[in-house]
Amino acid sequence: EAGVTQFPSHSVIEKGQTVTLRCDPISGHDNLYWYRRVMGKEIKFLLHFVKESKQDESGMPNNRFLAERTGGTYSTLKVQPAELEDSGVYFCASSPLGGGGGYTFGSGTRLTVV
Amino acid sequence: GESVGLHLPTLSVQEGDNSIINCAYSNSASDYFIWYKQESGKGPQFIIDIRSNMDKRQGQRVTVLLNKTVKHLSLQIAATQPGDSAVYFCADLPGGSYIPTFGRGTSLIVHP
Numbered sequence: 001e002a003g004v005t006q007f008p009s010h011s012v013i014e015k016g017q018t019v020t021l022r023c024d025p026i027s028g029h030d031n032l033y034w035y036r037r038v039m040g041k042e043i044k045f046l047l048h049f050v051k052e053s054k055q056d057e058s059g060m061p062n063n064r065f066l067a068e069r070t071g072g073t074y075s076t077l078k079v080q081p082a083e084l085e086d087s088g089v090y091f092c093a094s095s096p097l098g099g100g101g102g103y104t105f106g107s108g109t110r111l112t113v114v
Numbered sequence: 115g116e117s118v119g120l121h122l123p124t125l126s127v128q129e130g131d132n133s134i135i136n137c138a139y140s141n142s143a144s145d146y147f148i149w150y151k152q153e154s155g156k157g158p159q160f161i162i163d164i165r166s167n168m169d170k171r172q173g174q175r176v177t178v179l180l181n182k183t184v185k186h187l188s189l190q191i192a193a194t195q196p197g198d199s200a201v202y203f204c205a206d207l208p209g210g211s212y213i214p215t216f217g218r219g220t221s222l223i224v225h226p
Contacts, residue, residue, distance in 0.1 A: 004157070006157075033213065040123075040218075041218055042203075043158070043203060043216035045216075048212065055212075091158070103160065107155065107157045108157050
């Protein structure tokens with residue numbers, strides 16, 4: 001089966017610009033998560049979707065970040081306007097409904113804001 | 115807030131040695147723990163997991179030990195190989211949560 005796919009793999013944008021990251025979860029996985037890792041630090045939770053609904057968005061840094069999951073399939077994470085501190089690697093993960101493990105991560109999008 | 119942390123940011127070992135990576139967690143409600151391996155340019159990959167009703171679980175060349183009394187878990191890698199070089203993360207989930215909480219990670223460097 002295909003894994004979790006993230007696009008783009010790398011993005012370099014200027015401060016103030018907008019960037020949209022995309023995540024395609026494993027087909028059939030209702031849980032979708034966004035995480036971010038800033039260099040040398042922990043992988044921090046951003047938000048959790050169950051199907052198309054935001055279950056928990058307590059990790060979203062501020063209102064410059066907007067996540068959507070159209071039709072409960074792929075998800076996008078938009079940063080507008082981007083700031084320097086938004087740089088990092090953004091990971092997406094998915095898991096089947098019911099939890100209990102089975103979390104699969106994508107390769108991440110490395111975002112650099114200059 | 116409560117978080118998962120690691121004792122050592124970097125661990126260097128010789129090929130063939132055994133490696134032990136430690137992790138402390140603070141959430142007493144955590145009942146499921148996962149170790150991940152992240153290689154450069156890739157996302158975290160599942161290595162092994164353990165539930166709180168166990169104190170040891172073994173996989174292929176890896177063993178996870180859980181000490182709930184002191185909220186500590188460790189990952190033991192036997193006969194470490196250069197391909198084991200990566201950043202290792204532990205993650206925990208409180209009961210009823212579907213959201214793994216990660217720590218900072220330990221960079222394992224294996225010298226040939």
